[in-house]
Amino acid sequence: MRSRPGGRAVSIPYVPWEPVDPLGVPRAAYVHVPFCVHRCGYCDFTVVAGRDDLISAYLDALACELSRLESPQPVETLFLGGGTPTHLPERSLERLLELVREWFPLSSGGEFSVEANPVGLSPAKLGLLADAGVNRVSLGVQSFDTQSLATLERDHSPELARQTVEAVRDRFPECSVDLIFGVPGQSLVTWQTTLETAIALGPTHLSAYGLTFEKGTAFWGRRLKGTLASIPDELERSQYELAMELLSACGFGQYELSNYARAGHESRHNATYWANGPYFAAGPGAARYVKGTRETNHRSTTTWIKSTLAGRTALSSQEKLSLEDRARETLMLGLRRTAGVFFEAFQKQTGFALEEIAKPLLARDWLRDCLAIDEERIALTREGRCVADSVVAALWE
């Protein structure tokens, strides 16, 4: 692949991109399960901790929301995220699985993912998941370092994390491990150890996210007060670069900014997001994209339950994008994929020429090192991946 003058040549995998139809019937579904044992200091997802009394009302509301689909919607990928879906007691978990399978029957060969945390993930619950057809479990391990786990306010030990990864790996065809770098106090070496430990456990998929400080979280407040500091840019960058190098050297190809997989084990569900394809969603705070309209459910679990049970919609936002905005989003998401965005597929999918939509990026001299361009596509270079948000933000300037 040719990079622009002055740009750095990097190896960029070639994965062809089939255009998707955002107006077509979704073939992916996301269901949000907000329950957790406690809320970790960095978490800004829709989560309720210590409110297990709401579980039964949640399931009633979910049934109610799903029934608005009118008829079961067959999907190719189904994703239960959270929160901690596996925090539900066995009987409730069973009911959840039944509900989602009823409304989102999985086509043969489909991907059925569930997010889980090590604590409380009993063999019995794993059995329930397997029996329900779950074939991919994504584990919130975050770190194998005691100190980092404590900083992140995770409730499991490195040992329990190890055992859980092994148990999942032995029982499910796809096992993914989530890790976080950029943790205050985390050195390059402890991060390397975490990565190596994860690799050695033999999952099929790894996600490595940089810690972000989100408004409204405890971490945000602590950083404002000065009791918690983000790690230096340079160190965080080194950690990210280490992840890219180490994982690919060990056979986990980077196919997205934060995601790595053994060949053929990439997450198919997330691929829909990155292709800017349509998907169903249910549950508090869940986001759907159906018929060209983006909707997000209310982020308060209690509000969502109340409105939904009362027969009202519980949306916090709804927007129908203009064709051009849709194209811009397609580029914003597509650049997250290491393979980049293809001129031909982009034009087919959005009706816009890629070079037109990407103009604000191409016009900037300082983005020269960040973009790699050839006859077929535009992709982020390694430099570009490190500062992907700044690159993409230029689209709106």
Added chain:
Amino acid sequence: MDPRFIRNFSIVAHIDHGKSTLSDQLLLQTGTITQREFKDQLLDDLDVERERGITVKARAVTIKYVHHGQPYELNFVDTPGHVDFHYEVSRSLAACEGALLLVDAFQGVQAQTVANAYAALEANLAIIPCLNKIDLPIVRTDEVLEEMRTVLGFNPEEVLRTSGRSGIGIDDVLEAIVERVPAPTGLAADPLRALIFDSKYDNYRGVVIYVRVKDGVVRKGSKIRLMKKGTHHEVLEVGQFRPMNTPCDELGPGQVGYIVAGIKNLSLVHIGDTVTEASRPATEPLPGYKPPQQMVFCGMFPIEATDFEKLREELGRLALNDASFSFIPETSDALGFGFRCGFLGMLHMEIIQQRLEKEADIDLIQTAPNVTYELLKKDQTVVTVDNPQEVSWDGTTEEFREPIVKVTFIVPADCIGPIMQLCSDRRGTYKSTEYLGPARAQLIYELPLAEVIYDMHDKLKSITRGYGTMDYELIGFRAADLVKLDILVKQNKVDALASIVHRSLAERRGRALCKRLKEEISKHMFEVPIQAAIGARVIARETISAMRKNVTAKCYGGDITRKRKLLQKQKEGKKRLKQFGEVEIPQKAFLAVLDIGDE
């Protein structure tokens, strides 16, 4: 109204010595307002004033009071308390024959106590000294009385004991006003002469003129003439402040009130001008006032160029009711079209800026304030410059002069050393020391205004643990070795960041400024060098390294909207940023010059 039964008075005090609370009590106890109408600090009717607990504009109110069976009309003309508004104090005093001087029974005589007392003496007013807040749990009665004797020359016997909070001594105050303040003189038969001490624009009635009648009578239907411009108007209404505007039949000698004469343009009405009769004009106007002196200037630029006209309208609206604020269009290479605005002082500037932000929805970039300079040209003409951009170094200038103020400090005696150090660091010239008592002293220095306005007050407060106070007055311009300090961001000179500094301080300031800018300007995708230079000579440099890592981790379970909005917010967060070439400089950076410290 027989002038023998009129008394006109002001209350002057150092800030926070209880002026507003005592004023409220006077109105309450005389039944001028009822408890129901009572709003905290009634006389401060501007939001910003209420928020800050300070009075900015002069206000007046008429009090009916019966003394030994005889009804009196007491006109109370309020005054601002802050040093910036000294000019307005003198305006109010000129409308009175007497003044209450409040001194906090714990804090004692402070810098503005002295300044205000002298202003009242200069205006030939009878002064009624009051030891206020006498009900505080800790008071220093004897020491404060001693200070009042030493510094101001009052006998302890003539000092009243008062408290606005609990209403102590209000009767004594009212009695003293009647007995000690002279009745106004002036004859009803003489041609009308009324001093304009304030004015206000009312959307429905036009300009409301606040007057103190000296001679003659003004009534509804009178034809009046404003002496300065010679314009004629017919009086539609006269009235008094009770405390709301209340129409009355006429205003005679000694009375304070307002005139509505259908004047649509506030610029016709000059504060300090004299109102007379059109048919029988007075020969001589009243002495009037010195025009207000703007001490501080800064640039205000809309971030969106399209807001320029809106900003002009808003500034015009503010200037309508504030004659001491000025603005003229200005162009900056860096910031585009905006306005150069003049203020009485830093507080005045902050107040105007807050009003703009609150009342108009305009995102502004404000440049660091500067003082006025004088350039003595080779041809011996003197040019006044209130913008660092206008200072040219083309060899036509013989002398560069800066404004000098006389600063009066009142500080605890154990702080004299550090204050003297501070003044000498700020290029001050020592004048005198006077002890007010064993523990407190008054220090007088002459200092360049530029060294005083930014943070002198804060420094004073921190050195004296809050006990020191200061006041200053302009005494003139003096030649100084000044240079223009330019700032270059990524090799581009940013004119709006330039400042005038003394040569001896230039290097230190330049270094400190570069350092502060490095903190204020966020990382870019490329290196951003920041340099300070005098002419072509670079005297300091800092470099902001390029951004190395910026990836928002997750895609939020498909919440693309959120993700996009976060990215857009990066953009919106830049609302208060201005783009210079490829570098974005936040609004705050333009004020960085103010708090670069004294390293």
